Amino acid sequence: MTTYDLVVVGGGPSGVAGALSAALAGLRVALLDAGPRLGGQYFRHSASPQDLHHGLDRFLRQADALGERADVLTGHQVWAVSREDEGFAVHALAGETPVTVRGTRLLIATGAHDRPLPFPGWDLPGVLTAGGAQALLKGNNVRAGRRVVVSGTGPFLLPVAASLAADVVGVFEANRGLGLARHPVLAAAKTGEAAGYGFALARHRVPYRTRHAVVAAHGDDRLTHVTVAKLDRDWNVLSTRTVECDTLATGYGFVPQLDLLTQLGCATGHDADGSPIVTVDAAQCTSVPGVYAAGEPTGVGGAVLAEVEGRIAGLSLSGVAVPGLLLRRRARLRAFAAALHEAYPVRPGWQSWLRDDTLVCRCEEVPLSRVREAQELGATEARSIKLLARPGMGWCQGRMCGYAVSCLAGERPQAPRRPIAQPITLGSLERINDDESR
Numbered sequence: 001m002t003t004y005d006l007v008v009v010g011g012g013p014s015g016v017a018g019a020l021s022a023a024l025a026g027l028r029v030a031l032l033d034a035g036p037r038l039g040g041q042y043f044r045h046s047a048s049p050q051d052l053h054h055g056l057d058r059f060l061r062q063a064d065a066l067g068e069r070a071d072v073l074t075g076h077q078v079w080a081v082s083r084e085d086e087g088f089a090v091h092a093l094a095g096e097t098p099v100t101v102r103g104t105r106l107l108i109a110t111g112a113h114d115r116p117l118p119f120p121g122w123d124l125p126g127v128l129t130a131g132g133a134q135a136l137l138k139g140n141n142v143r144a145g146r147r148v149v150v151s152g153t154g155p156f157l158l159p160v161a162a163s164l165a166a167d168v169v170g171v172f173e174a175n176r177g178l179g180l181a182r183h184p185v186l187a188a189a190k191t192g193e194a195a196g197y198g199f200a201l202a203r204h205r206v207p208y209r210t211r212h213a214v215v216a217a218h219g220d221d222r223l224t225h226v227t228v229a230k231l232d233r234d235w236n237v238l239s240t241r242t243v244e245c246d247t248l249a250t251g252y253g254f255v256p257q258l259d260l261l262t263q264l265g266c267a268t269g270h271d272a273d274g275s276p277i278v279t280v281d282a283a284q285c286t287s288v289p290g291v292y293a294a295g296e297p298t299g300v301g302g303a304v305l306a307e308v309e310g311r312i313a314g315l316s317l318s319g320v321a322v323p324g325l326l327l328r329r330r331a332r333l334r335a336f337a338a339a340l341h342e343a344y345p346v347r348p349g350w351q352s353w354l355r356d357d358t359l360v361c362r363c364e365e366v367p368l369s370r371v372r373e374a375q376e377l378g379a380t381e382a383r384s385i386k387l388l389a390r391p392g393m394g395w396c397q398g399r400m401c402g403y404a405v406s407c408l409a410g411e412r413p414q415a416p417r418r419p420i421a422q423p424i425t426l427g428s429l430e431r432i433n434d435d436e437s438r
């Protein structure tokens with residue numbers, strides 16, 4: 001049975017950069033990723049054209065170099081990590097087959113997932129997350145619809161709308177747009193990319209409206225039209241109109257994936273937007289010695305920051321001095337990420353879009369009225385609302401509704417406590433024994 005010097009979970013830009021830096025420093029490295037190939041959310045590149053991914057060539061060179069120097073285990077879904085005498089055990093499923101990989105150090109680079117907000121009709125077929133629409137295009141070359149509305153907040157709406165521009169009938173940004181005036185130098189670095197998206201939208205005459213959002217989706221058995229509202233600063237509705245469409249892509253930011261880190265007891269804090277994040281020191285080390293984190297779990301900040309953090313983690317845990325240039329770059333990129341969070345907050349007025357029968361939790365079909373009943377019974381925070389009304393108890397374990405329920409409870413979202421990070425059958429659990437360990 002091999003014990004690696006480093007086991008990395010996550011094959012996006014941060015995990016690959018971290019694994020490669022450590023392998024180049026001479027460490028024995030294994031990297032596990034649930035996906036069929038390396039890339040993560042941004043470099044999800046199976047079928048789509050190159051221009052959907054800035055920097056794909058560079059990433060592919062890193063991934064090839066890693067493949068020559070480390071054990072890369074794609075198609076491995078990690079469901080738990082645990083401490084052992086000499087390090088850590090990473091428990092994964094390769095299909096139905098349980099696999100355990102051991103290492104003296106861990107780098108957790110598990111990225112983030114979409115953060116949707118509920119609104120009437122968000123459970124209709126044809127409504128999907130902005131990340132989902134992009135994943136369809138990047139991963140499968142499938143366009144989400146023929147008349148697409150993009151709504152939500154944040155700069156991520158732009159690449160999604162631009163990549164689907166020929167089919168997009170409108171982009172609705174709930175905030176005021178580019179509120180980066182206080183960071184002109186940082187914003188300038190992104191001007192070219194933003195201009196590219198703007199050009200794609202202009203070429204197809206796609207309207208881009210700020211202080212507007214979709215507040216309801218309609219249709220009998222699938223989406224046929226949406227209600228678009230003009231909003232005040234806090235996102236209360238000022239006026240509405242109807243837009244016909246067959247697809248709605250909606251996104252209100254991302255939630256860092258912390259499950260494996262909290263299983264190990266790593267300390268957490270909150271990002272500028274209130275999202276729970278793992279706390280790391282200058283070397284990207286968490287509060288648990290030997291456990292490092294990079295990329296979105298330390299705060300959502302984009303693919304470039306993720307790669308820089310991965311490199312810093314890989315060098316630090318290998319005992320290699322980190323160049324000052326890299327540290328300064330991380331500081332600049334983190335400042336930019338904080339500025340974006342400030343410019344695109346989720347404002348409380350979205351709660352006024354809900355009706356009593358609006359499903360807050362789609363898995364357990366919990367409407368707003370049941371959440372309110374739980375509060376009337378004395379539930380004051382998200383956890384007790386969950387125990388009384390069941391939002392977050394279904395298949396996704398609160399990944400989709402957790403943020404909304406916390407907001408409805410009037411509290412900041414808490415770090416997840418999921419002893420099992422991914423669904424695993426009892427049959428697979430039964431088959432786990434030392435003979436199956438690598």
Ligand SMILES: Cc1cc2nc3c(=O)[nH]c(=O)nc-3n(C[C@H](O)[C@H](O)[C@H](O)COP(=O)(O)OP(=O)(O)OC[C@H]3O[C@@H](n4cnc5c(N)ncnc54)[C@H](O)[C@@H]3O)c2cc1C
Nearest residue numbers: 010012013014034040041042078111131295296302303306
């Ligand atoms: C849906 C979505 C779409 C995005 N699109 C863009 C975009 O177009 N442009 C942009 O600039 N940014 C985009 N982002 C943000 C972007 O993901 C990041 O900035 C960048 O990819 C972060 O890199 P990362 O290495 O931290 O994480 P990721 O790239 O997300 O990589 C994390 C990896 O960890 C793996 N993983 C997670 N949990 C497990 C587990 N339990 N077991 C095994 N493997 C696991 C995942 O399969 C994934 O490959 C997107 C984010 C999301 C969530």
